[in-house]
Amino acid sequence: MSKAGDRAEGTTQVHAGRDPAGHSGAVSIPPYRASTILFPDLDSLEARDPDYEAVRYGRTGTPTSHAFEEAMAELEGGYRAVSFGSGLQAITTALLAVLRSGDHLLMADTTYGPTRAFCQGILARMGVETSFYDPLLGAADLEALFRPNTRALFLESPGSLTFEVQDVPALAAAAKTRGCTVLMDNTWAAGVYFKPLAHGVDISLQACTKYVAGHADANLGTAICTRDAWRAVKQAAVDLGATASADDLFLGLRGLRTLSLRLARHQEAGLLLADWLAGQSEVRRVLHPARPDCPGHQIWKRDFTGASGLFTVELAPLPRPALKALVEGLRFFGMGYSWGGFESLVLPTNPRRIRTARPWAGDGTLVRFHAGLEEPADLTRDLEAGFARLREALKT
Structure with missing residues (x-):
């Protein structure tokens, strides 16, 4: 959970998610390549962990994924984060977490190409209708596009390829009055130069493949969530088997430090x-x-x-x-x-x-x-x- 606020952002990037005392003094948390987790007794084996805080199954969380998620939540000021094998997997899983058959989605027309393809393909086959809207619309004009079954608004600012900047606070506020979940692709700003959750967004999505990992050698994504949004995204990730590799999580933590x-x-x-x-x-x-x-x-x-x-x-x-x-x-x-x-x-x-x-x-x-x-x-x-x-x- 986010702990930022008492230190500068550069310091947060160096120290967030670190616990040298818990790793024999190692400065960097190692990549835990774990699928099977052993339990000391039957009570521990059968105990519920509704918040996925303990390490119980490699796919649902390891010390490496917990450290990365803690650091990313702190970076963007979120309640908790969920890690994924790519930015696209973060986007698609988050959309599946908040949408169901019969729902309507408002999607920025300038969104990342594979996000558009997911909306027109898998979401359409699920019975979710997507309307692509002009990203430069003001809140008043966006209001006309909402329907009774609109469940989510997706933002990307600046827009992919042509860099349109959206009025995120105004658009998010308009969506909230309709009870919609607001998602945003925040990869361009890398969670440093823009803080979506502070501007009304519920789920901030990043392809950490890019600036966070920073060395063109990892595939990694995150969804940084508010308290209300986190559980649905985490549950969808568990249900879909969406996970990031230990080595790419390690590279993401390494990149975050600089x-x-x-x-x-x-x-x-x-x-x-x-x-x-x-x-x-x-x-x-x-x-x-x-x-x-x-x-x-x-x-x-x-x-x-x-x-x-x-x-x-x-x-x-x-x-x-x-x-x-x-x-x-x-x-x-x-x-x-x-x-x-x-x-x-x-x-x-x-x-x-x-x-x-x-x-x-x-x-x-x-x-x-x-x-x-x-x-x-x-x-x-x-x-x-x-x-x-x-x-x-x-x-x-």
């Missing part, structure tokens, strides 16, 4: 790159919430305390050879879908084919960047060379 330091570097490099890209003639606009010219910047400035290293630029429409010339010759930017690790990444993307509530209006070429932990000057020189290749390709 999270603020790494995020500060990602933020610095991301803003430097975004500003440099904004000065290139081929760039129409930069979609980075921390830049004053980005739609949603004022809400970001009001609610967030920082920015991560992930953002998108819209270029003028590029022929494929020019796009290939830009991205394929980059030295320090790899091409890949996931992000949040130490490496910088580039990803050409196209949201037009998956948006339904408000079609993406831009006709340019979108390229998403993740600023890693390399020296920003090296990254800038890499992009300078990439744009030089792009311009040469446009001449042919």
Whole structure:
């Protein structure tokens, strides 16, 4: 359960979930690879543990998972957390925990692609109807979309790929007046730069695969919950057999200890790159919430305390050879879908084919960047060379 409040956040990240005295003085809690747990007597074997606080079965909790969940709950100011094998598993399990056949879900149109696929696939087959809504709707306009059977509102801010910033407090308040559970994908802010539960959200979801683990070598997710929401999510995880591996939990705890330091570097490099890209003639606009010219910047400035290293630029429409010339010759930017690790990444993307509530209006070429932990000057020189290749390709 969350204990934050008497220490700075960086200190919390170093100390949360740690108990060296309980692990023979070891600074880091080891990965407990345990499936079978032995009991000293029959009474202990048969005792109920409704809060899953004791280690009774490896799948339902180990010292490693308990430590990680305690640390994540403290990071985001939650009652308790539930760990999962991926961010998507955290999202899908949380949705299954709060929805049943005949229910209606309001889902941000800018949500992560696999979340959309889950809604249109498994949830639809279950008899749950999903309405995708414009993430930039205000609370008054959102009100018109609620139905008597609406049970949940799902937020993602900033939005996936195009970084729309939602008015989370206002939207959450509107949902609460209808008795709806409010869920939010908080991966971009990593639980550091935004605290959903303090803004009216019931379940904050993260792909800890990304910034929390931070080294592109783990698959991990969490649901950080209020007191009222925790039990349903935990029970759904147990019923579905959803669990995280001991080694990935260990890597998540390792990454958490340096999270603020790494995020500060990602933020610095991301803003430097975004500003440099904004000065290139081929760039129409930069979609980075921390830049004053980005739609949603004022809400970001009001609610967030920082920015991560992930953002998108819209270029003028590029022929494929020019796009290939830009991205394929980059030295320090790899091409890949996931992000949040130490490496910088580039990803050409196209949201037009998956948006339904408000079609993406831009006709340019979108390229998403993740600023890693390399020296920003090296990254800038890499992009300078990439744009030089792009311009040469446009001449042919």
